[in-house]
Amino acid sequence: VRRLNSVSEALEVLVEPFEVEPDWSAIVRRAVGESTANRGRVARPSWRGALALAFLVVAILAAAAFASGLADRFSAWLNGSPGVPAPAQELRGFAARNRVSLASFPRGTRLRLLRRTIVSGTSFDLLGFQNGDAYCLRLVRTAVPAVAGNTECLRADELQGHVALVAGNAYFSVGKPATSITGVYGFASDSVKVVKVARARKSTTVRVGDNVFLALTGQPQGSVQHHLPPNTVLAVRAVMKDGTLRNVPYVVEGSTPGGILPGGNLPHVPSYFGAPGSNAIPGAPTKVAAPINHPQVAWLAKREERGTPLPSGGPVPYTFGRVIQPDPTEPVRIGLAIAPAMGFSHGRALTGNWVCLIDFVVLGSGGAAGAGCKPDPFGDGPIYVGSDFEEPITRFNGLAADGIARVEAFLASGQRVPAALGDNAFSVAVPEADLPGELVGYDSKGRVAGIAQLPGNAVAKPCPPAELTTPIGQLPARQTWERLDLSTLTVNGARIIGETPAQVRQRLGRPTFVRPKNQTVNGVGVPAYYYGGTTQATFGLDVVFAKRGSKIVANTLIFQSPSLVDAKLGHILRLQPPKLQQLIEGAYSNRYRLLTHYGGSQLTCSGSFADRSSAKGFSFGLDPYRPSRPFLQIAANAGSLP
Amino acid sequence: MAGTRRGATLDELRAIYERRLPELTRVAAAITGEQQVAPDVVQEAFVRAVKDRKSFAGRGDLDGWVWSIVVNAARDARARRRDEAPPDELPDVADAVDDPRRDLVRAAVERLSERQRTVLFLRYYADLDYRAIGQAASIAEGTVAATLHSAHERLRELLSEVQR
Numbered sequence: 001v002r003r004l005n006s007v008s009e010a011l012e013v014l015v016e017p018f019e020v021e022p023d024w025s026a027i028v029r030r031a032v033g034e035s036t037a038n039r040g041r042v043a044r045p046s047w048r049g050a051l052a053l054a055f056l057v058v059a060i061l062a063a064a065a066f067a068s069g070l071a072d073r074f075s076a077w078l079n080g081s082p083g084v085p086a087p088a089q090e091l092r093g094f095a096a097r098n099r100v101s102l103a104s105f106p107r108g109t110r111l112r113l114l115r116r117t118i119v120s121g122t123s124f125d126l127l128g129f130q131n132g133d134a135y136c137l138r139l140v141r142t143a144v145p146a147v148a149g150n151t152e153c154l155r156a157d158e159l160q161g162h163v164a165l166v167a168g169n170a171y172f173s174v175g176k177p178a179t180s181i182t183g184v185y186g187f188a189s190d191s192v193k194v195v196k197v198a199r200a201r202k203s204t205t206v207r208v209g210d211n212v213f214l215a216l217t218g219q220p221q222g223s224v225q226h227h228l229p230p231n232t233v234l235a236v237r238a239v240m241k242d243g244t245l246r247n248v249p250y251v252v253e254g255s256t257p258g259g260i261l262p263g264g265n266l267p268h269v270p271s272y273f274g275a276p277g278s279n280a281i282p283g284a285p286t287k288v289a290a291p292i293n294h295p296q297v298a299w300l301a302k303r304e305e306r307g308t309p310l311p312s313g314g315p316v317p318y319t320f321g322r323v324i325q326p327d328p329t330e331p332v333r334i335g336l337a338i339a340p341a342m343g344f345s346h347g348r349a350l351t352g353n354w355v356c357l358i359d360f361v362v363l364g365s366g367g368a369a370g371a372g373c374k375p376d377p378f379g380d381g382p383i384y385v386g387s388d389f390e391e392p393i394t395r396f397n398g399l400a401a402d403g404i405a406r407v408e409a410f411l412a413s414g415q416r417v418p419a420a421l422g423d424n425a426f427s428v429a430v431p432e433a434d435l436p437g438e439l440v441g442y443d444s445k446g447r448v449a450g451i452a453q454l455p456g457n458a459v460a461k462p463c464p465p466a467e468l469t470t471p472i473g474q475l476p477a478r479q480t481w482e483r484l485d486l487s488t489l490t491v492n493g494a495r496i497i498g499e500t501p502a503q504v505r506q507r508l509g510r511p512t513f514v515r516p517k518n519q520t521v522n523g524v525g526v527p528a529y530y531y532g533g534t535t536q537a538t539f540g541l542d543v544v545f546a547k548r549g550s551k552i553v554a555n556t557l558i559f560q561s562p563s564l565v566d567a568k569l570g571h572i573l574r575l576q577p578p579k580l581q582q583l584i585e586g587a588y589s590n591r592y593r594l595l596t597h598y599g600g601s602q603l604t605c606s607g608s609f610a611d612r613s614s615a616k617g618f619s620f621g622l623d624p625y626r627p628s629r630p631f632l633q634i635a636a637n638a639g640s641l642p
Numbered sequence: 643m644a645g646t647r648r649g650a651t652l653d654e655l656r657a658i659y660e661r662r663l664p665e666l667t668r669v670a671a672a673i674t675g676e677q678q679v680a681p682d683v684v685q686e687a688f689v690r691a692v693k694d695r696k697s698f699a700g701r702g703d704l705d706g707w708v709w710s711i712v713v714n715a716a717r718d719a720r721a722r723r724r725d726e727a728p729p730d731e732l733p734d735v736a737d738a739v740d741d742p743r744r745d746l747v748r749a750a751v752e753r754l755s756e757r758q759r760t761v762l763f764l765r766y767y768a769d770l771d772y773r774a775i776g777q778a779a780s781i782a783e784g785t786v787a788a789t790l791h792s793a794h795e796r797l798r799e800l801l802s803e804v805q806r
Contacts, residue, residue: 007794007801010743010797011672011762015671020681022663027688406696421696
């Protein structure tokens with residue numbers, strides 16, 4: 001045996017150089033919980049080596065599973081091949097859109113087709129791809145693949161803790177006459193069998209495959225005369241393979257104020273979406289330990305050319321602007337600009353510079369989506385939340401002052417999501433349903449240097465009963481404008497809807513108060529008349545006018561006088577709203593059909609009826625924050641009713 | 643900018659991985675004492691680095707931060723193997739290759755302290771400078787030279803002993 005003459009020779013013998021095949025993609029996949037990383041690079045594994053290797057594999061997988069919470073739950077994605085390769089047309093469409101967008105994905109991103117569904121004769125494709133450590137879903141019409149579409153990406157730490165998550169709300173208008181196609185799509189773990197989507201009308205159940213779901217429904221958009229209220233998605237629930245039902249956090253959207261249904265359950269009593277209580281954020285810091293004095297962004301103030309140039313022609317006439325990509329693996333770009341102050345204060349033009357934060361829509365066609373400017377973005381602390389995009393994944397973009405080394409979101413659900421932070425711009429996406437939250441900025445020593453609050457969602461609450469304190473016998477004498485006939489929608493025997501201001505004055509008398517420019521249409525002031533009061537809180541009747549062609553005509557009547565009397569039902573605003581609904585259904589069923597029942601599918605403290613023979617309709621109910629003044633509102637178009 | 647830097651990017655980590663993979667794997671093999679598992683140890687370390695990339699605070703350079711993760715992953719793997727297998731069944735490098743001197747070197751190296759071994763491997767297999775070795779081995783830069791010197795001398799002695 002040849003003798004070892006030096007330490008270096010001994011070390012050369014101990015471990016000789018050997019070939020290793022690099023596999024970066026396996027690392028990225030495993031970083032999000034890849035369960036089948038490529039192995040077998042060892043030339044001659046011994047059984048003992050194999051045992052040790054097996055142990056390591058288990059350890060690695062366990063660590064990944066623990067860290068991501070996903071490894072055993074999103075197998076179709078973690079194996080890297082959900083669905084089938086996207087058709088060439090889809091790939092070309094995506095690439096074309098990607099090329100023209102500032103907020104774009106890496107070139108060569110390969111999409112896979114996860115779902116294709118036909119709704120009301122139109123085909124839709126749900127595509128999926130991975131981008132860095134994020135899972136992305138893209139919903140487009142099959143025939144129009146080069147549009148921005150609905151593209152949502154969620155990182156593993158954003159998916160964490162959910163059996164399923166709604167990634168996007170879908171809104172499409174197709175065909176002629178137009179059909180509205182709405183719905184939701186998102187991720188579901190292996191343990192989910194089907195997803196149930198509860199809507200205002202007719203709930204649907206969709207199957208889960210490739211760890212995604214897609215639930216779309218179409219309905220005619222209708223006309224002014226035959227209008228259908230939106231078929232709002234109210235709740236999303238996952239039916240697990242063991243038969244149990246799990247709520248999928250979802251924020252109800254729609255024309256009315258949205259909010260959360262606690263537990264995803266539709267209320268059994270009339271309800272509305274009310275302001276949330278003050279939710280504690282689990283584990284979130286409450287105090288700043290290391291405040292930053294005079295927070296600023298020095299490079300911006302010095303106009304250093306970081307990132308890439310901000311395209312001109314955007315929403316802000318800036319003097320200096322750059323585009324920052326906080327995380328190179330994500331498509332999100334944030335524009336930071338210095339712009340001269342705009343507008344006036346107390347009659348004087350504002351001076352000085354503002355700092356502007358400009359948002360870009362992912363796969364948008366290049367232009368900015370919007371901008372917000374402030375003279376001092378750090379007036380409330382070193383974390384400035386400039387914008388948020390809602391529904392149903394909320395992205396918060398903002399600016400962190402120098403000295404902030406890390407930004408993290410703490411959510412009411414208990415999740416903690418690190419924000420991407422680069423050149424002082426930060427961005428973080430969180431499930432909207434997991435709000436409220438806090439954005440916490442840390443300095444380089446890990447101390448809390450700044451806290452910004454993230455507002456929560458409204459929650460469903462029972463409608464309060466109407467407070468009918470004044471007995472009918474003590475009400476003041478009726479005025480002419482307090483005599484209603486629901487069977488004809490006339491007031492004091494006269495038609496008001498569709499009449500001009502002069503005709504209304506002639507029939508109802510001189511209004512107590514006139515708002516000459518309740519709204520301005522094409523430079524023309526359109527009035528509103530108050531009867532029986534001078535403010536929103538005290539009027540008995542508000543006649544709201546609208547411009548129809550060249551004419552101004554009464555469009556809406558809002559009654560809130562307790563003395564209002566219907567020819568058939570008597571003091572209708574001295575009734576609890578559910579009772580009023582019941583009486584109207586009994587007395588006027590031939591004339592009106594119930595559009596929405598009180599406090600029900602729209603989750604407002606109101607209900608509505610539509611005229612069976614015209615576009616007219618009326619709603620009734622109360623303001624939950626002022627239950628002493630129930631209302632009845634008659635509209636020329638039932639589709640516009642609350 | 644905010645803080646000293648903002649964390650590591652995937653591209654930066656990938657560049658280190660592709661540039662340094664042979665040395666990283668060799669050091670991992672030396673620390674674990676098992677060539678077969680070294681590629682997986684490095685993979686595991688990079689998985690950890692990718693997941694934790696935003697926590698890289700910029701103290702020291704990124705290479706040193708990655709090296710420290712690899713060194714710790716290798717140390718962990720070595721400790722797990724020792725917990726799992728009885729000493730007489732520990733797989734070693736001799737299982738995979740045929741040089742009969744390897745057992746002798748291994749026996750000598752095993753008698754160094756863990757710190758001495760690590761510093762020695764990082765210097766010889768990765769050619770890291772003292773600053774990077776300090777960061778990778780989680781020891782003060784000022785003690786690297788002394789540790790390296792003592793490791794050198796001790797290993798020379800041990801090799802003489804085992805070759806008598």
